[in-house]
Amino acid sequence: MTTLADKSVQKMPSATKALIFVQLFSLISFATIYSTLALYCSQSLHLDDHFTTSLIAMFLAFNYGLHLLGGYVGGRFLSYRSLFIISMVLIATGCYLITTPTLHGFYSGIAFFLTGAGLNVTCLNCMVTQLFHPDDKQREKAFLWNYSSMNLGFFIANIIAGYFQLHSNYRDLFLLSGLGNLIAIVLVACNWSKLKDIQTVYQTSLNKIPRVLFGLTLILALLLALYRLVEHPATSQNLVIYGTLTVFAFLLVLSFAEKDVVSRQKMRAYLILCIAAITFWTIALLVPNGLALFLERNVDRQIFNFVIPPQWFFNINPIMIMLGGPPLAALFQRLRLKGYRVTLTQQFCAAIFLMGAGLLVIPLGIAFANAEGYVSATWITIGYALQGLGELFIGPIGYAMVGQLAPPRLRGVMMGTWMMGTGMGGAITGVVSKWATYSTTGDLSPLATNATYGRVFILLGITSVVVAAILFWLRPLLDRLIREPKQQSSSMQVEGNEAVVAG
Numbered sequence: 001m002t003t004l005a006d007k008s009v010q011k012m013p014s015a016t017k018a019l020i021f022v023q024l025f026s027l028i029s030f031a032t033i034y035s036t037l038a039l040y041c042s043q044s045l046h047l048d049d050h051f052t053t054s055l056i057a058m059f060l061a062f063n064y065g066l067h068l069l070g071g072y073v074g075g076r077f078l079s080y081r082s083l084f085i086i087s088m089v090l091i092a093t094g095c096y097l098i099t100t101p102t103l104h105g106f107y108s109g110i111a112f113f114l115t116g117a118g119l120n121v122t123c124l125n126c127m128v129t130q131l132f133h134p135d136d137k138q139r140e141k142a143f144l145w146n147y148s149s150m151n152l153g154f155f156i157a158n159i160i161a162g163y164f165q166l167h168s169n170y171r172d173l174f175l176l177s178g179l180g181n182l183i184a185i186v187l188v189a190c191n192w193s194k195l196k197d198i199q200t201v202y203q204t205s206l207n208k209i210p211r212v213l214f215g216l217t218l219i220l221a222l223l224l225a226l227y228r229l230v231e232h233p234a235t236s237q238n239l240v241i242y243g244t245l246t247v248f249a250f251l252l253v254l255s256f257a258e259k260d261v262v263s264r265q266k267m268r269a270y271l272i273l274c275i276a277a278i279t280f281w282t283i284a285l286l287v288p289n290g291l292a293l294f295l296e297r298n299v300d301r302q303i304f305n306f307v308i309p310p311q312w313f314f315n316i317n318p319i320m321i322m323l324g325g326p327p328l329a330a331l332f333q334r335l336r337l338k339g340y341r342v343t344l345t346q347q348f349c350a351a352i353f354l355m356g357a358g359l360l361v362i363p364l365g366i367a368f369a370n371a372e373g374y375v376s377a378t379w380i381t382i383g384y385a386l387q388g389l390g391e392l393f394i395g396p397i398g399y400a401m402v403g404q405l406a407p408p409r410l411r412g413v414m415m416g417t418w419m420m421g422t423g424m425g426g427a428i429t430g431v432v433s434k435w436a437t438y439s440t441t442g443d444l445s446p447l448a449t450n451a452t453y454g455r456v457f458i459l460l461g462i463t464s465v466v467v468a469a470i471l472f473w474l475r476p477l478l479d480r481l482i483r484e485p486k487q488q489s490s491s492m493q494v495e496g497n498e499a500v501v502a503g
Contacts, residue, residue, distance in 0.1 A: 013131040015194040016142045020149045022187045023124060026088060027153030028180030029095050030063075030117055032173060034154075035314050036161045038293060040170050045106065051233070053293075057428075058233035059110065060285050061240035062226065064422035066118025068247060069222065071416025074123045075200035077215025081188055084123040086219065088181040090116030095178035099171040111226040115219065116181075122416045129403040129411065130198045140400040141329040147396035148325035151318030153180070158318070162309030199408065244424040247417050248274065258407070262483060266405040269481035270414065272474065273348055273401065274421045279467045280352050280394055281425030283359055283460050284387060294453055298446040300374040308377070316381055320388030321395075328392055344401055345478045347393040349471050354390030356464025358383045363454040363461075373446025405482065 037059060041052040074083045094113025097105050128146060132139040157177065164173035188195060197203035205211060229235070248271060255267035295301070295310040302308070332342050365379025398418055406414040471478075 012138060012142065015131055015191065016128065016145075018187060018191040018194060019124065019128055020146055022084075022184050022191075023146050024149045024153045025180040025187065026120065026124070026184035027150050028157045029091055029113075029177040031154040031157035032161050032177035033059075033095075033098075033113065035158050035310075036165060036170065036173065039165060039296065039310065042293070043168060044170055045103070054233040055230075058230070058240075059114065061424070062114045062229075063117045064281075065240040065243060065420045065424065066114065066222070067122045067419030067422075068413065068416030069218070070119040070122035071126070071413050071419075073119065073215050073218055074126060075197060075202055077202065077211040077218070079197045079202055080123040080127050080200070081192065081195045081197075083215070084120050084127075085185050085188055087116040087118075087120035087123070088185045090219075090223075091120070092116075092178040092181040095174045095181075099174050107227060107230045110230045111223055114226050114230075115223045118222075119219070122419060125399050125402075125415055126411065127195050129399070129415070130200075132403065139403050140332065140397065143396035143400045144325045144329040144392075147392075147399075148322045151321040151325075154318040155315050155322065158312060158315045162312045165309050166307075240420075241424050241428070244417075244420050247420060251414070251417060254410070260407075263407045265481040266483070267407075267410075267414075269344075269478050270401070270405045272478060272481075273344065273398075274418060276348055276352060276467055276471050277394060277398060277418075278421050278425045278428075279464055280355050280390070281422045282428045283355050283425075283464055284391060285422075285425055295380065297444055298373065298375055298450060298453065299377055299380055300370065301377055313377070313380055313384065316384035317388035317391065320385055321392055324389060324392050325396070343475075343479055344397065344404075344482060345471065345475045347397045349468050349475070351390045351392075351394035351397075352464050352471065353468035354386050354393070356461045356468065358386030358390065358461075359457050359464065360461035361386065362457045366450045366454045366457075369446065369450060373448075373450050375446070375450075 038052055038056050041047045041055060047055070070083065070087075074080045078086070090112050094109045094111070094116060097109030097112055100106065100109065125143075128142055129139065132142070160176065161173060164170065164176075202208065202211060229239070251267065252271060255264050255271070258264040258267060295313055299313075301310070301313075335342050361379055361383040362375075365375040365383075368379075369375045399415070402411065402415045402418055
């Protein structure tokens, strides 16, 4: 007899194709700010390094930390598709305001941008998640394709940002990046009926107007609060860290209160994997913070008479993900078809280990720096390539994990919490970046700062490898909590056959 799960994997839902393009265009503005903000603050606004690193860490912390609010508002007070469009309008407005020449306008732009960016990703991920049955492994494939599309957006944005940064034309760059959000709005509008909420609190509510008004009030309150918090980035970082710890504690309490034994165990496995992932994202989010300044000042970026913009190095990561995402999805399907286990824990271990290895490559480059202290770009390329490969095993897999482990009523909150953990990693990068950019003499030359950078990279790399080893040691426990099968059942093999045909 054909089950609902069997039917759900016969072909990929058509709406997933639309969401792949929505993901692509909606990420361009974020990717532009992500890779350029540190340089913009330093070169155009002339902010000192410590304030800049605190501001970037705050930006990352709130961007990811606020996804919890997106998961709470979306599906409860506004539909996912409506909240996503509102977020796109806020981001486009932020791109415009950031270009104003005053700090007041800049702070306003960051507040608008963060409000939109904090709300939209959870909505997009939940729109993907709800298209699949909880046990449908096609969800993993959909997120791998979606993640590749997202990184194509990063690739396009980094190429454009590097060109404009060479000419210090940040105003036109930020205005141009906002066009991607308008395209995303048109795509969602054209696919409106395909992206409707499925079994959410908002969708089943009989009286939606009070919910919508309350949701809009929350968004306005968030916008006003962020404007004040942006002026105090160090305090904001601490808020995200303490907020994330509070939410984790709350979910732990909920796991004990969960009556269903299977759901309770899966929630505990989810929390353990979230904690491990924070290590990964702390390192990954150093790229637009301390490593952007390291690339600018300590790396030999010249090829003949051309100097490579720092943003173009950031494309190594999305290139690895774009090229590796679809083949990895096919590989997972084929391994499962043959009866091999490909578990969440294994993938997380691989991700964290590869990230640590990628970071440990950079101190090797520092050890072989030239007489002036400049590091060869080859070492940076190898390090970023390993980090990009590692991200493939945790970025899209983490989103798919929420659909597998979260009870339906907590799916939005747990998706937001997963992203909030990333925000906590972003907040921690502010502290790490200050270590790396600290100079007792004020000398920012490579010879003066290489040793400090090297110590920080070694410390983080070793920490990452140790966390991967601990997670591998916990693998049997986590597999039992997640209820990973010891071998693929015949129904799973049928699912794999159907998935290969559909793919």
